[in-house]
Amino acid sequence: MPTTSLAISRRSFLTGTAATAFVMLHPFSARAQANQAHLRIMETTDIHVNVLPYDYYGDKPNDTMGLSRTATLIDAVRKEATNAMLVDNGDFLQGNPMGDYVAYERGMKDGDIHPVVKAMNLLGYDASTLGNHEFNYGLSFMDKVLAGANFPFVCANLVRGTQLASNPREDSLYLKPYMILEKTLKDGAGAEHPIKVGIIGFVPPQIMIWDSKNLTGNVTTRDIVETAEAWVPQIREEGADIVIALSHSGIDTGTGDMMENASFHVAGVDGIDAVFTGHQHLVFPGKKDFQGLAGVDTEKGTLQGKPAVQAGFWGSHMGLIDLLLERDGNSWKVVSATSEARPIYERVDGKNNALVGDDQRIVDDLKSEHEATLAYVRRPVGKTSAPLYSYFALVADDPSVQIVSQAQTWYIKDLLKDSQWKDLPVLSAAAPFKSGGRGGPDYYTDVPAGDIAIKNVADLYLYPNTVRAVAITGAQVKEWLEMSAGIFNQVEAGKTDQPLINPDFPAYNFDVIDGVTYKVDVSQPPKYDPKGGVLNAGSSRIVDLMFDGKPIDPAANFVVATNNYRAGGGGNFPEINMSKVILEAPDTNRDVIVRYIVQEGTINPSADANWSFVPLPGTTVLFETGPKAKDFIGEVKAVKIEAAGDGEGGFAKYRITL
Template structure:
């Protein structure tokens, strides 16, 4: 038995060595030795996604360790999986280089040179990846930076023409092409070859080749979200169209597996080429064997997708294709246990033994009958990552602690959805001030047009009980500005009439569920399907009331400007960010066509400069809260969830109608809001 296995292994090795002596030909696999029928192999396909450069378990805004996130803990799970599975492959689904203070420091402050590798790629190379794709946030710092740090020469304006230091694994992207030559800015697909352990029906182990094709996709709406970085430089194709374009090329190479790496989730509403989350449709493209997803910051398999057609949210299948989406910020590892069997000279996925899982770095513990995250139950950090990035991490921390002023106010987002605008008011004040100074230079005819400003609370608990903005009274630093304004957006201003302003507010008010005043049970105030960063709140002499008893589209009442009813025809300049102004969130009237100011400056930097100009920040420096809920007496309690123990903050900010009902035991609590007050 063992002699036969050794002879077959030797034969395979000899043929492979002979094949390595020349360049691979399109049909090189036809020359490979025939593998035994019924040969089996288990391959773990591991996935990270949406790391957002959260390499270490650290909260830059609160300046303390946070064991519930961080790539250094995901690495511990990767090593565990590699021990558990004889064969494994590791891929990343994008949103990798942006999203933390460390990322901004290397991109915008202490910019790395061509010969330096980005910290996140250093960390990923330390553990070893097999491939990855490009997420939408990779484009936030512009194509020149992306070209440099990925080591990818690009034939685009400002693109690096020389190969710089990038990751040591291939990056693939099939749906973004240069406008100069119509060619992809990254390799659209590639084939990687690995040796795997396989077993014959009689139990003999063989070392055999496995050829895996990987193809990558980014969300088509990047052309809206990063218009200032991409317009006139690249074009974007729908994910299905791009897959259909390149699949014939891939299949001509006869790979054993085709893995689609999509920076996107799933939406099975009617398909369009600009669909943000096209995973459901991509899974239906013939020839794709495995689907890796991201972008949505949720887990698959998981209950979010329980009722989606042709989706198995327990075993992890999308239209019959094994799939996984592994969380965000290094909180999880996606794992597909791929069972392969050799049939008719091909590897076939045995779907009776193939399934997907998401491994959390902090498995929930049952406390009082409820799943609860406890730091004591989190995977330990792998020490290698801290060794790799420790120096630049400390430099970034030192930088964001640069003093910029003082504040007499506490600015937080614990109750931003309920009317506490303390964390939004300084953003809106800075945006208005900047626009009033800069707009007349390019549009003198608009110099006397009223300027409003819109901001949303980016951190409202989605990532857990610490995922809130909270700037304490006292010294302000650059870290404070980064806490108040989380993303590296640039400032944009649009021209709208009063009707357009109202339509903007109406869509923002979709953040709330419709409340039935006659219902006797508890009603949830927040519509969790409407993300917090799309709940824009507008200030600048405007005032309005939100009536949550009314249906969507009819909730903005008593809308005034400077104390008078807002005219539908009055002209306004509304300051926002480039994401929103160019169509992000699909707000009515916002598609980039009415932008009158596209600032080169980042909103965070504009905010920091404004704070420096107000060295002792007080309430008199900020615009008043612009909205409140319509009075509504309800039979049952109207409730929402926020961080536990924060009722006093609501009271200090004038929200006396909010009361903590019960502690959830996981750092969060259920609060009630009395809408009748």
């Protein structure tokens, strides 16, 4: 079987060596006096097993990803820094086919080293925390992976068992809540001094929803900010000079208990000096994300005045916080700070150009795992009579979503055939996972007719979710669709070229429900906001909702096949939560798709156009998709689409006549 070489090219070698050879001295290094020291703390986050610059779904190299590339930036900082540390912010264990290959085929025996940990061990991390995806393969698997690391993990809000103590300090924690690392600093005059660096970690409390199958009865979680407020004083009491937070939690200035994205509020905890964030797959500081939020300085890189960084995803950036420390008696304090997120690539003239080359140690050490993963993803499992693509998944019924629903419906009907639910009609809810967005203009499913390999199935369903079924009423089906329809902006009838897609609405929450037919009236305001809050209680975008050719009965009962994320309340869909679950299946949605294809031999995923837009005379809207969409525009049913020029960042613009 052919393999793809990741040997470093002359061009990438030159760009990589340039990054290390041409070093600009940071102002703190130049300014540091005899009683001052410059400490550089680097971050990686949301690596998702993307250790190499290779897209296993597309089976081709990709310059936008790879810890082996981020490692070159790390090496450059270390070469010129007097004092440097490296931390990881979690979500390293799951997210691409190499992770699935290890979890589902190779396995992890006691003493095995996971490939992502093997790479991280080479880089010499000082500490890491856990992200939500560390739990996707179960606690036992995670434990074996963590055991192979030569650096510590901290997490202060993951509690063993099912009960929380009266206060966070008395919780029986799964990992150490924090570490105090004793380091040696060289000051501006070259003298060496000891420093104690406290490092505390946090995971989103929502893991109890997203991975309840693996976690319920074994662990529970506590609010991030509550936990920080309890532990940070103790870290200070134990002598930490500075305290940094590894917060696998994004940036949100809203308030509430058990916040998923709590890093803004973590920064407000007294005693924390710097916050390393992640989870959202965004970049901070920068000119694009988190603009206009009170207390968030996207130019200086501060949250409530504290330095913070979020380093993208898949190794796309290295986060860097520079601290100017001043010795105050026998302790250190932060007197100034800067923050930045350094990219491994840039986009020029619609193309991704690598800014650095690989750390060849990582490429060489993971050669066997890379080749094994290639063999794993290239294995055929069946055929498709029609192409599978997601270029129009947000604006029309789509083959990449259709095949997921076909497989889920087939699977759930079989499991329920002898149950009390056997006579209820089975619907299926599925959303597009690869639909451009932050992933770029090439981030779409595109599988030609013919053989389907495992890599294609992973491409259709990115995450190792498990199948679940919920029992709901016709009225609740409508509300589910009303929530999904929030992805569309409200448009004005009779007006041309209005933007259709709300960029703040995650594409993975745009569920299409198969088994019913319906239309979406985008002239009406959305009923729900992207987080599930009611915006316009009287609005009704979903019209002509039909089952079996007749208007759906609001009181009728239905089974809906979905995944553990949605059934557990993920996305905050109205009334969709664990109370509606009637089946927690043992299989992942991906495995169900593979088994469906194997059984069918040849599948026909052609979209059946079960949903469309309400016609609005004289009205056109615009949306952006990948440039390869032009090859499939003639196959889209029920929607009139035409090319409308170039979009931004390599995307193509299209017009829909409503």
